[in-house]
Amino acid sequence: MTTQILTYLFVGASFVLYIGIAIWSRANSTKDFYVAGGGVHPVVNGMATAADWMSAASFISMAGIISFMGRDGAVYLMGWTGGYVLLALLLAPYLRKFGRFTVPDFIGERYYSKAARIVAVVCLIFISFTYVAGQMRGVGIVFSRFLEVDVTTGVIIGMAVVFMYAVLGGMKGITYTQVAQYCVLIFAYMVPAVFISIMITDNPVPQLGFGSEVNDGSGLSVLEKLDTVLLDLGFNAYTQGSKSTIDLFAITAALMFGTAGLPHVLVRFFTVPKVSDARLSAGYALAFIAILYTTAPAVAAFARLNLVDTVHNTSYEQAPEWFNNWEQTGLVGWQDKNADGIMQYSAGEQNEVEIDRDIMVLANPEIANLPGWVIALVAAGGVAAALSTAAGLLLVISSAISHDVLKQTLMPKITEKQELLYARIAAAVAVCIAGLFGIYPPAFVAQVVAFAFGLAAASLFPALLLGIFYKRMNKEGAITGMLVGLIFTFSYIVYFKFVAPELNSAQNWLLGISPEGIGFIGMLLNIASACTVSHITPPPPKEVQGLVDNIRVPAGAGLAPTH
Amino acid sequence: MAHQQHTDKGQDRSLDVQKEQASISQENLKGYWQANLSLLAQLLCVWFAVSFGCGILLADWLDQFSFFGFRLGFWFAQQGAIYIFVVLIFVYSWRMKILERKFGVDDDEVTK
Numbered sequence: 001m002t003t004q005i006l007t008y009l010f011v012g013a014s015f016v017l018y019i020g021i022a023i024w025s026r027a028n029s030t031k032d033f034y035v036a037g038g039g040v041h042p043v044v045n046g047m048a049t050a051a052d053w054m055s056a057a058s059f060i061s062m063a064g065i066i067s068f069m070g071r072d073g074a075v076y077l078m079g080w081t082g083g084y085v086l087l088a089l090l091l092a093p094y095l096r097k098f099g100r101f102t103v104p105d106f107i108g109e110r111y112y113s114k115a116a117r118i119v120a121v122v123c124l125i126f127i128s129f130t131y132v133a134g135q136m137r138g139v140g141i142v143f144s145r146f147l148e149v150d151v152t153t154g155v156i157i158g159m160a161v162v163f164m165y166a167v168l169g170g171m172k173g174i175t176y177t178q179v180a181q182y183c184v185l186i187f188a189y190m191v192p193a194v195f196i197s198i199m200i201t202d203n204p205v206p207q208l209g210f211g212s213e214v215n216d217g218s219g220l221s222v223l224e225k226l227d228t229v230l231l232d233l234g235f236n237a238y239t240q241g242s243k244s245t246i247d248l249f250a251i252t253a254a255l256m257f258g259t260a261g262l263p264h265v266l267v268r269f270f271t272v273p274k275v276s277d278a279r280l281s282a283g284y285a286l287a288f289i290a291i292l293y294t295t296a297p298a299v300a301a302f303a304r305l306n307l308v309d310t311v312h313n314t315s316y317e318q319a320p321e322w323f324n325n326w327e328q329t330g331l332v333g334w335q336d337k338n339a340d341g342i343m344q345y346s347a348g349e350q351n352e353v354e355i356d357r358d359i360m361v362l363a364n365p366e367i368a369n370l371p372g373w374v375i376a377l378v379a380a381g382g383v384a385a386a387l388s389t390a391a392g393l394l395l396v397i398s399s400a401i402s403h404d405v406l407k408q409t410l411m412p413k414i415t416e417k418q419e420l421l422y423a424r425i426a427a428a429v430a431v432c433i434a435g436l437f438g439i440y441p442p443a444f445v446a447q448v449v450a451f452a453f454g455l456a457a458a459s460l461f462p463a464l465l466l467g468i469f470y471k472r473m474n475k476e477g478a479i480t481g482m483l484v485g486l487i488f489t490f491s492y493i494v495y496f497k498f499v500a501p502e503l504n505s506a507q508n509w510l511l512g513i514s515p516e517g518i519g520f521i522g523m524l525l526n527i528a529s530a531c532t533v534s535h536i537t538p539p540p541p542k543e544v545q546g547l548v549d550n551i552r553v554p555a556g557a558g559l560a561p562t563h
Numbered sequence: 564m565a566h567q568q569h570t571d572k573g574q575d576r577s578l579d580v581q582k583e584q585a586s587i588s589q590e591n592l593k594g595y596w597q598a599n600l601s602l603l604a605q606l607l608c609v610w611f612a613v614s615f616g617c618g619i620l621l622a623d624w625l626d627q628f629s630f631f632g633f634r635l636g637f638w639f640a641q642q643g644a645i646y647i648f649v650v651l652i653f654v655y656s657w658r659m660k661i662l663e664r665k666f667g668v669d670d671d672e673v674t675k
Contacts, residue, residue, distance in 0.1 A: 071637060071640065071641075074618060074640035074641050077640070077645060078618055078640065078645070081644075081645045082614050082644065084648065084652065085606075085607075085651050088652040088655060088656075089603055089606060089607065089651075089652075089655055093659075207642060210633075210642075211632030211633045211638070212632055222632075223634075223637070239626075239634060245619060248619050249615060249619055252614065252615065252618075252619065253615075274670045275670050276656070276663070276669075276670055279656040279659060280653075282652055283649065283653045283656055286648060286649050286652055287649050290645050290646065290649050297641040297642065549592070552592075552596055552599075553592060553595070554663055554670040555663075555668045555670050
């Protein structure tokens, strides 16, 4: 069988699986739709959270980004995993005890204010749509590269599948499909990683192979060889960073606090039965995530080394087969500047080889000469990563609309049945908007990824944290804090990314912090202004203080009202 | 009226709270919360030390040591911090379970 047919078969079979699960786990009540009935086992929830979290960017792009950033790529590795420690220790158990359906639910009740709820909804929708646009695009790209259909068709097929299980099954359908998607994506990521590790170091465990000697008899370790080779070509050494320490610190912090404040991740912890399950579940989630996140930097190093070895100073006639295959997609390119028929790869002017970072994962099976079924598996894994994240995001958008905007604010009289119908309609509309973003990607999508994390760190995270740990925090303080954090972070990013992109360099940045890391400063401003304002305004009412006491005690989560 | 219904639920909720908190003494609640905060502080110190500390601030200095073929600072930044994060959450989960039994605020009996 050709790779093409195998790919159709694998991707098709995975779709049948997802839709089958969706039909089996239809939602019958709003509780099913919003929080999967609240009875999900912590391991199952951990796996679903891992799939929810690991997006097309984690699966396809992250190893490639690290490959070209070298040491500085650690900001993503630590930032996107360290946030789970904050989530497990500071937020998840308390939100589970609170026991409602959405993140704005908590903010609205804790700060006894519709205004606070609406500010939270605005943050949530902005964060989630930014994110989801990239996912649908990811689906389209995988389809167009592996199945040779155009991006639009790919996006429409992806939309149809997400539509089936998100609209029909709600959180319940999404949870169980995400478990299947996790299995597909982690298998698809690990198989090529293990093979490439064996190929370069003879060690089958990529995490260890990463530190082992290269098996070419040079006696150098992978990282030593990579440093030597890259320095020769005029690049920075792989193990030396180029970002300033303060910027590394701020970016890592913004990603960590942002991760802990992402609504589609937080809401997953509303689905487990008990408070202790929420803590345990966060541990499982991070363990499942860590499998991919500790493999990615190994893949990054192997792929960069392999790339230089096979491409640099090779005549174009003898270029490896994968190079020619991927040249057609425009992801790699060669321009014979000195007309010698030989590909020269280096830093600076005389470089002749252009490489898109996404290729590091997508072309890995071909670079390592793996059989067709592995290539098909990677395609199915990329689609699984993108679909699982897209579905989780679409669900929080639709529940924010049907629950927080309609039921709790505009139309309190609707019945549960009507609310469920509105939730489905909102999910359907959100899928279509996300699809449009995928087909006509706004040019700024790649530019605004920093937004999602920066805004979550500067707006939602402090409001949740203070709501749990600082009983004196009142609505005036929380709303001021969210607005200060949001406006400051938003303006800083917009200024450097869109208004004056020519000034976007270290000497113009505030304290040397790039727009990617500014969410950290936004968070500090949020906390400072919230505490100041709450001190000069009246304390929250007695019932709210009672609510804070209540969420701090694990006992009784099963009794929490379910609407 | 749905809004009315919502307030009723709110009352049910505060009744639940009263019932459940009546069975747990104030000292226990306070002791539990203090113990929780001190555990959080310890674990967050480790969290900070392995990521921002070893992975960023001290990384250059740690690079002089070799660890399984890696420079130590690099290993913390790209591998070690992540492993320790996972361990931290499980340790927290385990220690909290012990604390909750000790102060009688465990959530086991309630969910049947």
